[in-house]
Amino acid sequence: MRLSRLFGRTLREVPSDAELISHQLSIRAGLIRQIGAGIYSYMPLGWRVMKKIEQIMREEMDAVGFQDMMMPVVHPAELWQSTHRWYEIGDALLRFKDRTGHDMVLAMTHEEVVVELLRREVNSYRQLPVLVYHIQTKFRDEPRSRGGLIRVREFTMKDAYSAHASWADIDAFYPRVYRAYTNIFRRCGLQTLAVQADSGIMGGSASHEFMAVSPQGEDTLITCERCGYAANAERAVFVKPDVPKTPEKPAEMVATPGCKTIEEVANFLNTTPQHTMKAVFYATGGQVLFVVIRGDLEVNETKLSNALGAPPDLHVADAEELKLAGIVAGYASPVGLNGFRVIADESIQMGNNFVAGANKEGYHLINVNYPRDFSVDVMTDIALAREGDTCAQCGGTLKVSRGIEVGHLFKLGTKYSDAVGATFLDQDGQAKPLIMGSYGIGVGRLMAAVIEQHHDDKGIIWPVSIAPYHIHIVSLGTDKPEVVEQAESLYADLQAKGYEVLYDDRNESAGVKFNDADLIGIPLRLTVSARNVQDGLVEAKCRWSDRRETASLEQLYQKIDGWLASDPAV
Numbered sequence: 001m002r003l004s005r006l007f008g009r010t011l012r013e014v015p016s017d018a019e020l021i022s023h024q025l026s027i028r029a030g031l032i033r034q035i036g037a038g039i040y041s042y043m044p045l046g047w048r049v050m051k052k053i054e055q056i057m058r059e060e061m062d063a064v065g066f067q068d069m070m071m072p073v074v075h076p077a078e079l080w081q082s083t084h085r086w087y088e089i090g091d092a093l094l095r096f097k098d099r100t101g102h103d104m105v106l107a108m109t110h111e112e113v114v115v116e117l118l119r120r121e122v123n124s125y126r127q128l129p130v131l132v133y134h135i136q137t138k139f140r141d142e143p144r145s146r147g148g149l150i151r152v153r154e155f156t157m158k159d160a161y162s163a164h165a166s167w168a169d170i171d172a173f174y175p176r177v178y179r180a181y182t183n184i185f186r187r188c189g190l191q192t193l194a195v196q197a198d199s200g201i202m203g204g205s206a207s208h209e210f211m212a213v214s215p216q217g218e219d220t221l222i223t224c225e226r227c228g229y230a231a232n233a234e235r236a237v238f239v240k241p242d243v244p245k246t247p248e249k250p251a252e253m254v255a256t257p258g259c260k261t262i263e264e265v266a267n268f269l270n271t272t273p274q275h276t277m278k279a280v281f282y283a284t285g286g287q288v289l290f291v292v293i294r295g296d297l298e299v300n301e302t303k304l305s306n307a308l309g310a311p312p313d314l315h316v317a318d319a320e321e322l323k324l325a326g327i328v329a330g331y332a333s334p335v336g337l338n339g340f341r342v343i344a345d346e347s348i349q350m351g352n353n354f355v356a357g358a359n360k361e362g363y364h365l366i367n368v369n370y371p372r373d374f375s376v377d378v379m380t381d382i383a384l385a386r387e388g389d390t391c392a393q394c395g396g397t398l399k400v401s402r403g404i405e406v407g408h409l410f411k412l413g414t415k416y417s418d419a420v421g422a423t424f425l426d427q428d429g430q431a432k433p434l435i436m437g438s439y440g441i442g443v444g445r446l447m448a449a450v451i452e453q454h455h456d457d458k459g460i461i462w463p464v465s466i467a468p469y470h471i472h473i474v475s476l477g478t479d480k481p482e483v484v485e486q487a488e489s490l491y492a493d494l495q496a497k498g499y500e501v502l503y504d505d506r507n508e509s510a511g512v513k514f515n516d517a518d519l520i521g522i523p524l525r526l527t528v529s530a531r532n533v534q535d536g537l538v539e540a541k542c543r544w545s546d547r548r549e550t551a552s553l554e555q556l557y558q559k560i561d562g563w564l565a566s567d568p569a570v
Helices: 021-028 044-064 077-082 111-121 167-187 262-268 301-307 319-325 415-420 443-453 481-496 510-520 530-535 553-565
Strands: 032-036 039-042 074-076 095-097 103-106 130-139 154-164 193-196 206-213 219-224 230-232 252-255 277-284 287-294 341-345 354-357 363-368 378-380 398-413 423-425 431-433 435-442 471-476 501-504 524-529 537-542 548-552
Touching (some): 021 032, 044 154, 044 443, 074 077, 111 130, 111 415, 154 167, 167 206, 287 319, 481 530, 481 553, 501 510, 524 553
Parallel strands (some): 341 378, 471 524
Antiparallel strands (some): 219 398, 423 431
8 A cells, every 4th residue: 555545644743632542543643533422433544453353353263163143233122122121221222213113222232133043043952052253333322432442432343142051061161262362362462361350231140351451441450469360340359357346335426526537537536447337328219228338448339239230320329319318428327227228348247336427417326236236238248349458369469450341251141041032942852041151352442452552652563463564665765766666666576475565655754754654553664765775775674673674675575574573562
């Protein structure tokens, strides 16, 4: 491709609304252009990268035994109603009516279509397992699209699905998909960490996220260097510090003027946060929920949501909701309070004689004990793991980092097959529900994550495997016939030998051409200049190295493969 003919241009200025480096460089290098909030066009350079990522995905999925297919992006509402997600998912699911007034959905994922096809096509254990995938457009009406391709509304996803006759079969199969994902990310030059994850709206018994570790990531990762434990903070477990118990004392009301926070109360009463109870209020379905946890811990909202059956409208109660419920903010506790559903973290059983609110402005209770002084409706783990907490597996120290989710594996189980009646006849002729798995990778997000990990202050440094082109020819001296002739000949010869070549034939200065070459980030740059033509040489430079090397044309063709193979990313 001649750069003079390439659709899309490089930009010198950093876009004012682009915070992440991958967003900045994707725009500046001409990979993508924004059309609307969270909606992008992939320009030719970016689309070439996308297609190469997709090809790697196809090769690895095919190797496992998956069959490639294509499912529609527009679904009848009945499919989503049959699995109940029509009612469970909020505004992120884009609903609309066709011209006949029929409710329709823009797909955010394809479990509903797959399970409907399975219901129709599978009737015997002899047909199992079924393994299918496709690479298709998805739409999620994100309220906070950000970061370029990291969080978008319209996106391309490779999603795969499996159906099995037994849990033993999916348990044996799951590691094969896990390895395929590991291979995909390795071949794309992306370093990832697999973590235990929450299944969210997908449901199921188990899931893993593949995270590209990045300080700009939206997800919080909890890891233990000693034993290798890794989990998304939404799911992470840890050892909660125990507080030695003392003989129970009678509860007593004490004045705590102006003390509303845990720290203020603990300091005023000369105690520690571990000896207090924290009240946090959430609301769902028009009802205020009373959540209580030990004062030294924080509530994990994902764990709380799961404990409540994942209501889509769960949120921190606002001041108006608290006022209507009669809550005395800063001084509340479940002691003597009626008409509220109480959800408690198990930490309130680790210690006793706690300080808690007295439900009266300016007062707290001391020596509050569970279950003597109050009852709860749900007692479970709803605590958030933090930096420095103790690993539940080995006793090591947990660390916190940030990551970008690039892939997710789910054991869905029978959630969807039960909902629609997708069954098969086993060897004994008994009807059994299909056991399903779902496996997804966001293609554009993967591309952005690669840029996050592979760039410098000049621009992108593409891994060879997914670079839009292998070689970037820079012609210096387009007004000199001998330079043009050499560059044109090199361009034709390299293409004839099977290399993908971007040829900068523009009438621009050397500085502009070199800056664009670094910004776009093609792995190997070959420079043709008047001085080198006179000496019968071409200058070569790998994007990931500062070293420049000259070679004759004969030597050049012998060295290209070696230069490209020196890519440290793969």
